[in-house]
């Protein structure tokens with residue numbers, strides 16, 4: 001799997017920054033070391049100078065006394081050990097530690113050097129001075145050395161704060177980059193949700209106003225893809241609508257011809273049977289063609305569909321009239337509870353098809369002698385259409401599927417499986433919703449369509 005954007009960006013920032021911290025850390029360590037050396041060397045030289053001031057002649061020749069001020073220079077909380085020695089004429093030790101090494105080559109200027117004593121590393125200065133007395137010249141060398149405690153401490157004090165600051169900066173970058181990315185990636189996550197939550201046929205372009213400039217090209221590309229898909233879907237829907245429309249005329253003709261053939265006396269039972277079967281198939285094909293045409297019409301209309309002011313009470317009444325004969329034949333009690341007038345904005349053709357499909361289902365799937373009720377009410381700003389029956393109902397686990405195209409629950413009764421998809425498409429097209437639930441006492445089925453009523457004109 002490809003590494004995450006956070007990891008990649010962290011890599012891009014942290015690796016160069018870490019290299020920068022290492023390099024600047026080394027440079028600042030060197031600068032701190034040089035400063036500490038300078039301070040330490042100048043203290044050693046001052047001490048050596050103070051000592052050499054007190055070298056004098058007495059009866060036995062040159063003698064040296066170490067003044068306390070020469071050692072007080074080194075006083076510090078780090079308790080460094082200080083070593084010294086004074087030698088006259090390169091050989092005679094006047095005072096001090098004989099073990100303290102002296103550089104082999106020494107001219108007139110002081111020499112600073114690192115050396116070891118008693119197993120410790122020490123920094124030392126050898127300070128030569130010529131002393132004149134009564135025409136006599138003596139060369140005195142003062143050596144002062146000290147252990148490195150205060151020097152190391154000074155380097156730390158100079159170097160550590162800078163190192164800590166830079167490490168803090170690294171930690172801050174490591175924390176802020178993922179945090180910043182999480183915040184900045186929110187629009188991308190929202191875009192993902194927008195795309196993922198879309199209905200399959202929701203082919204409107206994605207809004208890019210709230211998106212950062214860098215993401216716009218991606219959204220533009222997605223929108224171009226959506227536009228191509230929309231064109232493709234429209235062409236396909238148009239093709240289905242055209243094909244269904246073209247099929248209707250020959251199918252009607254075929255039905256008339258079959259009816260004519262059925263009416264004739266053939267004197268051949270098997271031929272009669274075949275003709276009845278052909279007629280059933282032709283009716284099924286006509287129904288399917290009509291449903292396909294309706295679905296294509298509903299899908300190709302662009303929402304919201306507000307063509308005309310339609311009275312839903314009248315629509316329900318006319319659908320009931322159409323179904324009354326079929327219902328009576330099967331002893332079904334077809335009832336209605338309708339408000340006087342429930343106006344909605346929409347397409348008369350499609351709304352009639354929606355009500356017709358719902359009533360047709362209720363009658364078709366009810367048992368003989370059952371009861372079907374159509375209720376159409378105005379409820380504040382909303383319209384509620386309920387088609388209830390006391391038939392077999394739909395088991396809870398299948399309710400989600402009945403809106404799928406070509407889904408058929410019962411194979412005993414004929415149908416194309418498109419009715420409820422058409423209902424849902426038309427309801428959505430009119431800004432409405434469809435829900436299905438069991439009837440009273442969990443008997444039968446209630447399909448409820450809710451829509452906005454039309455404003456008063």
Ligand SMILES: Nc1ncnc2c1ncn2[C@@H]1O[C@H](COP(=O)(O)OP(=O)(O)OP(=O)(O)O)[C@@H](O)[C@H]1O
Pocket residue numbers: 287291357361362365366389391392393394402407408409410414415416417418419420421445
């Ligand atoms: N009132 C109802 N009572 C019981 N089952 C129903 C009812 N309405 C729909 N169904 C179930 O839901 C399925 C899908 O219904 P839908 O109306 O979409 O298709 P159909 O009725 O089979 O075909 P058509 O396209 O001719 O309407 C049906 O096959 C049926 O099993």
Ligand SMILES: [Mg+2]
Pocket residue numbers: 357360361415418419420
């Ligand atoms: Mg149906």
